[in-house]
Amino acid sequence: MPVLTQQEQNKKRINSDFYVEGFAANYERYILFDFDDGPIYEQFQKENFRNTDMSDVIMQYDHCGRVLARMSNKTLIVEVSDSGLFVAADLSKTDASRGLYSDISTGMVTKMSWAFLPGEVDYDPEQRLITYKNIRKIYDVSAVSLPANDTTSIGTRSFITAQMEFVRAKVRESAKKRLALKLMLALSE
Secondary structure: OOEEOHHHHOOOOOOOOOEEEEEEEEOOOEEEEEEOOEEEEEEOOHHHHOOOEOOOOEEEEOOEEEEEEEHHHOOEEEEEEOOEEEEEEEOOOOHHHHHHHHHHHOOOOOEEEEEEEEOOEEEEOOOOEEEEOOEEEEEEEEEEOOOOOOOOEEEEHHHHHHHHHHHHHHHHHHHHHHHHHHHHHHHHO
């Protein structure tokens, strides 16, 4: 199974004016359920996808209805990256898929989810954490209205580029502040 490098993730993967990309899953621990006695967490790791069947994953909206993109007709790419389950799609082929593109490009839909068949699963009651040894099959990746994992994302290339630039600006600002603090500390010695 291919693993994307950061450079590969930064380039447009499908030539389309209706191109979207994002992450249907990532490796950060997140709250799956929040009960009165505390949250239950879920976490995935890159190793979970070693032998996963991703032979013909489809893309839908909210895991139901019409197929909007599909791996077998090359309108959908689903790959394991260093950050999570990367998705790229061409949403130009049908009225429904172009409608989803419009919803994503206007910021109405910004999150993703995925439907899968788990393999071995562990639960640590002390940490209240569900972890997966492996994922047997991925059925679909979906742009969703309400995700189980709020740290997922989907956007058009221009939206993602803008978000990446925002993050880069914050990193540069933080680095400048650290440098100024080091300089102040050095001068005070």
